[in-house]
Amino acid sequence: MTAEPSALASKGRTPTVIRVLVLATFVVILNETIMINAIPRLMADLEVTERAAQWVSTAFMLTMAAVIPTTGWFLQRVTTRQAYTAAMAVFLAGTALSAVAPSFVVLLLGRIIQAGGTAVMMPLLMTTLMTVVPEHDRGRVMGNVTLAISVAPALGPVLSGVVLQVGSWRWLFVLVLPIAAVITWLGLRRLEDIGEPQAGVIDTASVALAALGFGGLVFGLSRFESGDFTSPALMIAAGSAFIAVFVFRQLRLQRTGTPLLDLRVLQSATYAKALVLMSVAFMAMLGSMILLPLYLQNLRGLSPLQTGLLVMPGGLAMGLLGPTVGRLFDRFGGRVLVVPGSIGIAMALAGFTRISMTMPYWQLLALHVLLMVSLAATFTPVFTLGLGALPQQLYSHGSSMLGTLQQVAAAFGTALVVTVMSTRSTTLLAEGADSVAADLDGMRLAFLISAGLALIMVAMAMLLPSRTATAEAVADHEAAAPELLES
Structure with a gap:
C-alpha cells in the first residue's frame, strides 16, 4: 500500500478515507473493553466461574496481540478496500455470533473472531493516514484519530454500564451490529484504494x-x-x-x-523513543482504568454505572481535545505538548496516591481529567513524530509494531498494578491491618509505582525532537529510503 500524499488530502480538510476509517476503528476498538462490566451477568446466565467469564476480555486481548504483528505484511499485500472489507466482515461475523451465542464457548469464539477484525483496523488507519496526509497537516488529522484509538477503550465500560442497567449482556452486541453494518456499507461506498499491493509470500x-x-x-x-x-x-x-x-x-x-514484521523501523531513533513513550503511556492509562473502578466500586460502594459516569468527563475531554492538540502540533511542533503532557500524567498519578475513604469525588474527577487531558497532549504528537520518522515503505510495519506493543503494555500495566496492590494488601492483612486500610494502601502503592514509571515518559519527551524534519529533509529521506531497505 504505497502512494504519494497528494490529491486525497488538502490542507484544512480530512480525507474521506480517513473519516471512514476513524469511525470504523472507533466502533471496533470500543469492543475491547465493553465486556468488563458484564462479568457478573455472564456468570449467572451462562453458568461459568468468574475466572472463566474473564476470558471474554482476555481472549480478545490475546487475539489482538497475536494478529497485529502480521498486519504490516498483510497491508502491503492487499488494497485498502480489500483490507477494510476483510476486517469489517470478520468483525461483523464475530459480533453476530456473540449476540446469539447459546453457550459460553460460542461467545468466546465470537469474541476471538471480533478481535481478529479489530486487529487490522488500527494499523490500516494509521498506515493510510501517513500515506495520504501531507506532513504539514498530519497533526490535525492525527488529533481526530486520537478519538478512536484512545477514547474508545475508556468509553467501553461506561457504555456497557448504561446498557446493562436496562438490558441483557447480549444487547452489547445487538446494538453494535447495525452500527457496524452501516459503517461497513458507507466505507465500501466511499473508500478509494491507496497505492498498489505488493507481491510476496507469507x-x-x-x-x-x-x-x-x-x-x-x-x-x-x-x-x-x-x-x-x-x-x-x-x-x-x-x-x-x-x-x-x-x-x-x-x-x-x-x-x-x-x-513478517520489519524490524528496521527501530533504526529510527525518533520512532524508538516514541515507541517507549507510548508503551509507558498505555501502561499508565490501562493501570488507572483497572485501579479506579476497584477503588470506587469495592471501597467507596459506587455502582458500575456511577463509576462510568464519574470517569466519563475525562474520556470526553481527551477526545474533544484531540483535534486542538493536533493543530497545535502542526503549528508549534511536538515538544511543547509532549513534555507538559508527560509531566501532567506523572502529577495525576501522584495525586491518586492520596486516595482515601473520604477523598471528595470532585478531586477524583479533577485528577482523572488531568490524566486524560495529559494523555491527549501526548498521544497525538508521539504517534505523528514516531511514524513520521519512518520511510513510507515502513509505515505499515511501524503501525503494526506500535499496535502490538500497545497490547503488551496494556497487559503489563494491568499485571503490574494488580500484583503490587494485592501483594501489599496481603502483607498488611497478615500483619493484622484492617481489610479496607490494607486495600487502600495497596492501591496507593500501585499508583506510586505508576507515577514513578511516568517519569520515564518525561525523560523520553525531553529527548524527542519537535518535528521529524523540514519538508526538504523529508524529500531527501524518502529519496534515501531504497538504500535503507537494501542495507
Whole structure:
C-alpha cells in the first residue's frame, strides 16, 4: 500500500478515507473493553466461574496481540478496500455470533473472531493516514484519530454500564451490529484504494512464532490477576523465548526474503523513543482504568454505572481535545505538548496516591481529567513524530509494531498494578491491618509505582525532537529510503 500524499488530502480538510476509517476503528476498538462490566451477568446466565467469564476480555486481548504483528505484511499485500472489507466482515461475523451465542464457548469464539477484525483496523488507519496526509497537516488529522484509538477503550465500560442497567449482556452486541453494518456499507461506498499491493509470500513460521510469543507474553501477564505467580511467570518466559526466536527470524528474512514484521523501523531513533513513550503511556492509562473502578466500586460502594459516569468527563475531554492538540502540533511542533503532557500524567498519578475513604469525588474527577487531558497532549504528537520518522515503505510495519506493543503494555500495566496492590494488601492483612486500610494502601502503592514509571515518559519527551524534519529533509529521506531497505 504505497502512494504519494497528494490529491486525497488538502490542507484544512480530512480525507474521506480517513473519516471512514476513524469511525470504523472507533466502533471496533470500543469492543475491547465493553465486556468488563458484564462479568457478573455472564456468570449467572451462562453458568461459568468468574475466572472463566474473564476470558471474554482476555481472549480478545490475546487475539489482538497475536494478529497485529502480521498486519504490516498483510497491508502491503492487499488494497485498502480489500483490507477494510476483510476486517469489517470478520468483525461483523464475530459480533453476530456473540449476540446469539447459546453457550459460553460460542461467545468466546465470537469474541476471538471480533478481535481478529479489530486487529487490522488500527494499523490500516494509521498506515493510510501517513500515506495520504501531507506532513504539514498530519497533526490535525492525527488529533481526530486520537478519538478512536484512545477514547474508545475508556468509553467501553461506561457504555456497557448504561446498557446493562436496562438490558441483557447480549444487547452489547445487538446494538453494535447495525452500527457496524452501516459503517461497513458507507466505507465500501466511499473508500478509494491507496497505492498498489505488493507481491510476496507469507512466512508461516513467523506467524506461528508471533502468535506464540506475543500471545503467550500477554496471556502470562494477564494471569497475574489470579494471584498465582508461578504459572504466569512460566508463560512469560516461554512467550519471551518465542519472541526472541521471532526477532532472530525477522532479521534473517530482512536479508533473504520478506519479513513478517520489519524490524528496521527501530533504526529510527525518533520512532524508538516514541515507541517507549507510548508503551509507558498505555501502561499508565490501562493501570488507572483497572485501579479506579476497584477503588470506587469495592471501597467507596459506587455502582458500575456511577463509576462510568464519574470517569466519563475525562474520556470526553481527551477526545474533544484531540483535534486542538493536533493543530497545535502542526503549528508549534511536538515538544511543547509532549513534555507538559508527560509531566501532567506523572502529577495525576501522584495525586491518586492520596486516595482515601473520604477523598471528595470532585478531586477524583479533577485528577482523572488531568490524566486524560495529559494523555491527549501526548498521544497525538508521539504517534505523528514516531511514524513520521519512518520511510513510507515502513509505515505499515511501524503501525503494526506500535499496535502490538500497545497490547503488551496494556497487559503489563494491568499485571503490574494488580500484583503490587494485592501483594501489599496481603502483607498488611497478615500483619493484622484492617481489610479496607490494607486495600487502600495497596492501591496507593500501585499508583506510586505508576507515577514513578511516568517519569520515564518525561525523560523520553525531553529527548524527542519537535518535528521529524523540514519538508526538504523529508524529500531527501524518502529519496534515501531504497538504500535503507537494501542495507
